[in-house]
Amino acid sequence: MDFEKENSAGYLVNHMARLFAKELQHHIAPLGIVVGQFPVLLELWLKDGVTQKDLLAKIDVEQATLANTLNRMERDGLIKRTKNPADARAQLIWLTEKARALRESSYEAAQAVNTKALQVLSVSERTQFTDSMRRVIEGLRSG
Amino acid sequence: MDFEKENSAGYLVNHMARLFAKELQHHIAPLGIVVGQFPVLLELWLKDGVTQKDLLAKIDVEQATLANTLNRMERDGLIKRTKNPADARAQLIWLTEKARALRESSYEAAQAVNTKALQVLSVSERTQFTDSMRRVIEGLRSG
DNA sequence: TATTATTGCATAGCTTGCTATTCAAGTGTA
DNA sequence: TACACTTGAATAGCAAGCTATGCAATAATA
Structure with a gap:
C-alpha cells in the first residue's frame, strides 16, 4: 500500500x-491563562457555581483531565471551590473576579x-x- | 461580545x-505502537539511516519533542542508532525489523x-x- | 437497618506536546 | 592556532491529554 x-x-x-x-x-x-483552561472558562463564564460533573457534561474530556485542569486553575487563582450542601462528594466551582475580568x-x-x-x-x-x-x-x- | x-x-x-x-x-x-510515533515511522518507512535533523525537517514538531519520541521508540525496540561517520554529534536512525514489519x-x-x-x-x-x-x-x- | 452498589472525584503513571537551557562537536576567523 | 560562533542533540520542567485505580459519600436493596 x-x-x-x-x-x-x-x-x-x-x-x-x-x-x-x-x-x-x-x-x-x-x-x-493557558489553552487547556479555555474550554472550562467558556463554560464558567456562561454559568458558574456548578459541580465538576456538570462541567464534564459540557466538555468532552476525561474526568481525570478535567480534575487536573481544575486543580491548576485553582492554583492560578482562576476558580474557587465551595461546599455543596446537596452532596458532600461534590464541590461547587466558582470563577474568581480575576477570571471574570x-x-x-x-x-x-x-x-x-x-x-x-x-x-x-x-x-x-x-x-x-x-x-x-x-x-x-x-x-x-x-x- | x-x-x-x-x-x-x-x-x-x-x-x-x-x-x-x-x-x-x-x-x-x-x-x-502509539500515536506520537506514527509521523516518525511514516518518514522512516520511506527512508531510514537519517539523522534527527533530517527527520525534523520533515515533521513539524519541536526538536525536543522529537528527541523524546525517538528515545521512547528506541526503548520500545522500533529504532536503533548508529554512529554517523560524517558528524560525531549526530547519529543515524534505523528502523528495526520489528518496525519494518x-x-x-x-x-x-x-x-x-x-x-x-x-x-x-x-x-x-x-x-x-x-x-x-x-x-x-x-x-x-x-x- | 446493614450491606451492597453506584457515583463524584482524586491520584498514579504514562505520552505527547511545548519552551528554555545546556553541552559537545564542528566551523570560521583574527 | 586559538578563540568565538554555530549547530545537533539532550535534558529539565511544565501542560494537557489519556487509562486505570482507589476512596469516600450517597443511594438502593435484602
Missing part, C-alpha cells in the same frame, strides 16, 4: 490542531485566532469547513 | 484532533481511521475538507 501524509485527514487534523493551539497560546499568554479579552483572542486561521478560505468555504468539522466530530463520537 | 464554541474553528479543531487520535490509538495499539498494517489502520472519520462527508466534501486543512495549515505556518 501507499500512504501520503499530506492527503491523510488524521495527519492534517493533528498538525492543524497544534498550530491552532500554539497560536491561541500566544494570544492568551498575556492574560495569564478576562472574559471579553479572551473572546477577542479566540476570535482573532479563528479569523487569522480561516482567512485563507472564502466566506462560503469557512462555513463549509466548520460544518464539516461538526459532522466529523459527531460521526466519531457516535461510534 | 458573544462566543459560541460550536462555531469556533479552534474549539472544533481541538475536539476533532482528540477524537482522531483516540480512534487511531485504538487501531494501532494491537501493533504495539508494521508498515502495511499501520497504513491500513490509518486509512481505516480516515475512512471512518470522513464517511459522514460526500466524496467532493472530503476533497474540499482536506484541501481546506492544507491551506489553513499553510496559512498558520507562514505567519
Whole structure:
C-alpha cells in the first residue's frame, strides 16, 4: 500500500490542531491563562457555581483531565471551590473576579485566532469547513 | 461580545484532533505502537539511516519533542542508532525489523481511521475538507 | 437497618506536546 | 592556532491529554 501524509485527514487534523493551539497560546499568554483552561472558562463564564460533573457534561474530556485542569486553575487563582450542601462528594466551582475580568479579552483572542486561521478560505468555504468539522466530530463520537 | 464554541474553528479543531487520535490509538495499539510515533515511522518507512535533523525537517514538531519520541521508540525496540561517520554529534536512525514489519498494517489502520472519520462527508466534501486543512495549515505556518 | 452498589472525584503513571537551557562537536576567523 | 560562533542533540520542567485505580459519600436493596 501507499500512504501520503499530506492527503491523510488524521495527519492534517493533528498538525492543524497544534498550530491552532500554539497560536491561541500566544494570544492568551498575556492574560495569564493557558489553552487547556479555555474550554472550562467558556463554560464558567456562561454559568458558574456548578459541580465538576456538570462541567464534564459540557466538555468532552476525561474526568481525570478535567480534575487536573481544575486543580491548576485553582492554583492560578482562576476558580474557587465551595461546599455543596446537596452532596458532600461534590464541590461547587466558582470563577474568581480575576477570571471574570478576562472574559471579553479572551473572546477577542479566540476570535482573532479563528479569523487569522480561516482567512485563507472564502466566506462560503469557512462555513463549509466548520460544518464539516461538526459532522466529523459527531460521526466519531457516535461510534 | 458573544462566543459560541460550536462555531469556533479552534474549539472544533481541538475536539476533532482528540477524537482522531483516540480512534487511531485504538487501531494501532494491537501493533504495539502509539500515536506520537506514527509521523516518525511514516518518514522512516520511506527512508531510514537519517539523522534527527533530517527527520525534523520533515515533521513539524519541536526538536525536543522529537528527541523524546525517538528515545521512547528506541526503548520500545522500533529504532536503533548508529554512529554517523560524517558528524560525531549526530547519529543515524534505523528502523528495526520489528518496525519494518508494521508498515502495511499501520497504513491500513490509518486509512481505516480516515475512512471512518470522513464517511459522514460526500466524496467532493472530503476533497474540499482536506484541501481546506492544507491551506489553513499553510496559512498558520507562514505567519 | 446493614450491606451492597453506584457515583463524584482524586491520584498514579504514562505520552505527547511545548519552551528554555545546556553541552559537545564542528566551523570560521583574527 | 586559538578563540568565538554555530549547530545537533539532550535534558529539565511544565501542560494537557489519556487509562486505570482507589476512596469516600450517597443511594438502593435484602
